[in-house]
Amino acid sequence: DTEVTQTPKHLVMGMTNKKSLKCEQHMGHRAMYWYKQKAKKPPELMFVYSYEKLSINESVPSRFSPECPNSSLLNLHLHALQPEDSALYLCASSQAPTGGRPLHFGNGTRLTVT
Amino acid sequence: GQQVMQIPQYQHVQEGEDFTTYCNSSTTLSNIQWYKQRPGGHPVFLIQLVKSGEVKKQKRLTFQFGEAKKNSSLHITATQTTDVGTYFCAGILNSGYSTLTFGKGTMLLVSP
Numbered sequence: 247d248t249e250v251t252q253t254p255k256h257l258v259m260g261m262t263n264k265k266s267l268k269c270e271q272h273m274g275h276r277a278m279y280w281y282k283q284k285a286k287k288p289p290e291l292m293f294v295y296s297y298e299k300l301s302i303n304e305s306v307p308s309r310f311s312p313e314c315p316n317s318s319l320l321n322l323h324l325h326a327l328q329p330e331d332s333a334l335y336l337c338a339s340s341q342a343p344t345g346g347r348p349l350h351f352g353n354g355t356r357l358t359v360t
Numbered sequence: 361g362q363q364v365m366q367i368p369q370y371q372h373v374q375e376g377e378d379f380t381t382y383c384n385s386s387t388t389l390s391n392i393q394w395y396k397q398r399p400g401g402h403p404v405f406l407i408q409l410v411k412s413g414e415v416k417k418q419k420r421l422t423f424q425f426g427e428a429k430k431n432s433s434l435h436i437t438a439t440q441t442t443d444v445g446t447y448f449c450a451g452i453l454n455s456g457y458s459t460l461t462f463g464k465g466t467m468l469l470v471s472p
Contacts, residue, residue, distance in 0.1 A: 279459075288448055288462035289403060302459065336402060346391040346452040348405040349460065 249273055252337050252352035260360055261327060267355045269320040269337030275350070277343035278320040280312060281336040283354070289336055295320060296343040327359045364389075364451045366463030374471050379436040381466035383449035390452045392425055392432045393460065398445040406434075439470045 250271045259265050269278065276297050281289035294302035295314040303312075309331075311323040320337055334354045340347040365384045373379055383392065391410045395403040407416055409425035409432060416423045422435045432451075436443055446467045450460040 286465075286467070288450075288465050291459055294459060343459075346393065346408065346410075346460070348393060348408060349395075349403070350405065351402040354402050 250337055250339055250350050250352035252335075252355050254355055255353065256356050256358075258358045258360060259324065259327065261329070263327075264323070264325045266324065267322040267335055267337075267357075269322075269352055270318055271339040271350070271352075272318055273339065273341075273350065274317075275339035275341050276317065277340045277347070278314065279338040279340075279349065280310075280320070280322050281338060281351075283334040283336055289351075293322075294343060301343060324357075327357075329359050332357055332359045364449060364453075364461045364463045366449055366466060368466055369464065370467045370469075372469040372471065373439050375441060376438050379439050379443070379468055381434050381447050381449075381468075383432045383434075383451070383463050385430050385451055385453070387453055388429050389432075390429075392449055392451045394423060394432075394434055395448045395450060396445050397448065397465075401445075403448060436468075439468070441470050441472055443468060444470050 253268045278295045280292040283289045291304050292306045293312045298314045309326050313321040334356050336354045337352040338349040340349050367382050393408045394406040397403045407423050412429050413427045414425040420437045424433045446465040448465045449463040452458055
């Protein structure tokens with residue numbers, strides 16, 4: 247069981263679609279993250295939110311748009327994606343963004359872009 | 361750019377054999393974390409090492425952090441089929457806001 251909940255578990259979308267991935271945590275963590283993971287590769291950092299403010303954007307294309315409505319919620323809005331964007335998208339949270347606190351990952355959303 | 365190297369990429373052992381994965385960085389790490397990802401699952405935090413020369417144990421798992429804080433290892437004694445998965449090390453290359461840099465992972469397969 248994970249304390250970070252992601253929906254949906256699976257998503258298939260066309261290149262012209264707009265969709266959103268959702269993430270929720272109720273551990274009182276103040277840092278939340280989006281990672282992208284391709285098969286047999288490590289998680290690759292996309293965005294970091296610290297105290298509900300975007301603090302790191304790892305040069306992610308604008309077709310990915312993060313949003314942090316409050317300290318418990320994190321969204322990733324998707325628009326005009328490419329087939330190469332198909333991957334497992336992982337949300338994670340940590341107590342704070344500094345000091346190397348452990349990451350708590352959600353189960354992920356497996357995204358297929360057709 | 362700065363990287364955390366991890367070897368081997370893959371290891372297949374018979375149940376009961378030992379297993380070790382190694383992590384190396386060209387720069388000093390302020391700390392290092394280890395994660396396990398089961399097939400089809402998500403990474404799960406195992407442990408964090410902070411001090412130079414630190415050794416921590418979790419049942420059959422032994423974690424070490426090098427004296428120079430540039431390398432780390434995870435050793436599993438007498439593997440079981442439940443140990444199957446990919447083990448990632450992840451280090452903080454700088455202090456402060458810096459985020460984790462993940463190694464490429466070692467995939468462990470255990471045959472009964």
